[in-house]
Amino acid sequence: MxxxxxxxxxxxxxxxxxxxxxxxxxxxxxxxxxxxxxxxxxxxxxxxxxxxxxxxxxxxxxxxxxxxxxxxxxxxxxxxxxxxxxxxxxxxxxxxxxxxxxxxxxxxxxxxxxxxxxxxxxxxxxxxxxxxxxxxxxxxxxxxxxxxxxxxxxxxxxxxxxxxxxxxxxxxxxxxxxxxxxxxxxxxxxxxxxxxxxxxxxxxxxxxxxxxxxxxxxxxYRDNVQHRDDIEEAYIHALSQARQRVVIANAYFFPGYRLLREIRNAARRGVKVQLIMQGQPDVLLAKLAARMLYDYLLKDGVVIHEYCQRPLHGKVALVDDEWSTVGSSNLDPLSLALNLEANALIRDRAFNQQLYQSLEALARDHCQTMPAKRKPRLWLWRLTVGFLVFHVMRHFPALASWLPAHxxxxxxxxxxxxxx
Missing domain, CATH: 3.30.870.10 (Endonuclease Chain A)
Known part of the structure; x- marks a missing residue:
């Protein structure tokens, strides 16, 4: 039938x-x-x-x-x-x-x-x-x-x-x-x-x-046609304008170098930057990939929390006291270079504050904070490997489009x- x-x-x-x-x-x-x-x-x-x-x-x-x-x-x-x-x-x-x-x-x-x-x-x-x-x-x-x-x-x-x-x-x-x-x-x-x-x-x-x-x-949103970088560019623009605080809670964190650099640059100019990552991941590889970037970020003052109560699946962020985003996009090669995603960008102080209070409680009560003075362990090598992996994946859609299944x-x- x-x-x-x-x-x-x-x-x-x-x-x-x-x-x-x-x-x-x-x-x-x-x-x-x-x-x-x-x-x-x-x-x-x-x-x-x-x-x-x-x-x-x-x-x-x-x-x-x-x-x-x-x-x-x-x-x-x-x-x-x-x-x-x-x-x-x-x-x-x-x-x-x-x-x-x-x-x-x-x-x-x-x-x-x-x-x-x-x-x-x-x-x-x-x-x-x-x-x-x-x-x-x-x-x-x-x-x-x-x-x-x-x-x-x-x-x-x-x-x-x-x-x-x-x-x-x-x-x-x-x-x-x-x-x-x-x-x-x-x-x-x-x-x-x-x-x-x-x-x-x-x-x-x-x-x-x-x-x-x-x-x-x-x-x-992002697609594999005319809006491939819209979500990534929105993050980069918001980070470049940050003056007070940045909080990013993202389940799968392995961004490209441009986004990573804006996070670091915000911390360098005195912005309080907090990242909330998976400490109890549903996909172990996601945690291992994110940790490849820790040394690069910690040395410039980024505060990294790992959420340990249960698996983190969120894809949210806020900048200063007005800008926020909520959506489906992780900050990894799958979401930023392959998947069909959609986010809402929001400029609203009350919503920003509500999200900030939720994430601040999460970081305070249920996370472990990575030590700021960890001994650097081949961070440049890790960043180089990460850069290569991300940008190989970034060009995968062009290759995959030739496959019959697509x-x-x-x-x-x-x-x-x-x-x-």
């Missing part, structure tokens, strides 16, 4: 010429809410979906068939059955273990499910490792949006145990939602109206609020005959 699951194996922009080069500016008048971990994120997202009247757009890297995944499935099915348009975009690697029955139940209810770069296992091993759809975006009724690093899986909840992830997202209500909505539609291949039309729709009364806030928000295709699939 045919089920409404489409396979997308491209990171190219949609064919609509109006959506080829999406470039969003700052939008004012937004209300922002920091959401820490699944305990804050899932109730907010699920409540918005239950209130949906017209449309739910969802992109995620991981969706598991656990208590969170099944609750999400039930909410999406109920929404589709009452006439809400529901479009779900999943990554073929991160969601590669979803059962055909789980997907079929969504499709039969009218949910349009799309899979980015699906691939069957070869000798029991998944081979679609690179160029992931790593974004985590939800937009409901073009009125409320969520963006961050939290997947739809129970390992973002504290009761998961010692392996529960520490992570962040932001809820946005206001004009910036129109940009997130426009972007999510364009990337899903759905028909995109003019942005002016979506602005008019955004002015309709929202079921979540009667008034917006003062926050400035800008959507930035040629554009969009087609329905057949439900397995034995699936009941």
């Amino acid at each position: 045919n089920i409404a699951v489409e396979h997308i194996a491209t990171d190219q922009p949609p064919d609509d010429s109006k959506a080829r080069d999406l470039d969003y500016g700052w939008q004012s008048g937004n209300r922002l809410q920091l959401l820490e971990n699944g305990e804050a994120y899932f109730p907010a997202v699920f409540d918005a979906m239950r209130k949906a009247q017209r449309e739910i757009l969802l992109e995620t890297f991981i969706l598991f068939e656990d208590k969170v995944g099944h609750e999400l499935q039930g909410i999406l099915i109920e929404a589709a059955q009452r006439g809400v348009k529901v479009v779900v975009s999943l990554d073929g690697f991160g969601c590669g273990e979803l059962s055909p029955a789980f997907l079929r139940e969504l499709a039969e209810a009218g949910v349009m499910v799309q899979m980015f770069d699906p691939a069957s296992k070869t000798l029991g091993i998944r081979t679609n490792w690179f160029r992931r759809l790593h974004r985590k975006i939800v937009v409901v009724d073009a009125s409320v949006a969520f963006i961050g690093g939290i997947n739809f899986s129970a390992d973002h909840l504290g009761d998961f145990g010692p392996e529960a992830k520490q992570d962040y997202a932001v809820q946005i209500i206001g004009p910036a939602v129109a940009d997130l909505h426009h972007f999510a539609l364009a990337q899903s291949g759905r028909q995109v109206r003019t942005r002016r039309g979506w602005r008019r729709r955004q002015q309709r009364p929202s079921p979540w609020t009667d008034e917006h806030g003062d926050g400035l928000v800008r959507l930035i 040629k554009p295709r969009l087609k329905p699939i057949e439900s397995p005959a034995h699936d009941v």
Whole structure:
């Protein structure tokens, strides 16, 4: 039987010429809410979906068939059955273990499910490792949006145990939602109206609020076409302007030399620079890679904390008392040179302070701080190796684009005959 699951194996922009080069500016008048971990994120997202009247757009890297995944499935099915348009975009690697029955139940209810770069296992091993759809975006009724690093899986909840992830997202209500909505539609291949039309729709009364806030928000993203460096450049620009403080909490930290140099330069000119890294990593290689850079940063006054309570999965940063970013992008070669990512840039003092207080408590209560006067151990050699590794990976998309698995295709699939 045919089920409404489409396979997308491209990171190219949609064919609509109006959506080829999406470039969003700052939008004012937004209300922002920091959401820490699944305990804050899932109730907010699920409540918005239950209130949906017209449309739910969802992109995620991981969706598991656990208590969170099944609750999400039930909410999406109920929404589709009452006439809400529901479009779900999943990554073929991160969601590669979803059962055909789980997907079929969504499709039969009218949910349009799309899979980015699906691939069957070869000798029991998944081979679609690179160029992931790593974004985590939800937009409901073009009125409320969520963006961050939290997947739809129970390992973002504290009761998961010692392996529960520490992570962040932001809820946005206001004009910036129109940009997130426009972007999510364009990337899903759905028909995109003019942005002016979506602005008019955004002015309709929202079921979540009667008034917006003062926050400035800008959507930035990276693809492997025209926006390869946008997130990296945003970090570099913000760091170059820093005068008081910088706090970066990032799960996978192995940036290129330009970004690394701006972090060091900020510390050299007297900015208080704090990095929060994984001390209890879910991927040991991530910790080892980050530690290759410690000596280079510590010798110029950067303060490095390793979060040891549980795995750190966050991708957030703040500069001074106004600028912040929350999104899906790590600071490593996969996110900065391969994956499809999206971050929200935020200029809002209240939000900045809220994020700062959360990260400061994390560093104070649950981290170990690396000694500032560690004996240098071949830091120049480590930095050189890191530089070479990063920039080899940086050119990988150009090579990978020649592989058959990454040629554009969009087609329905057949439900397995034995699936009941």
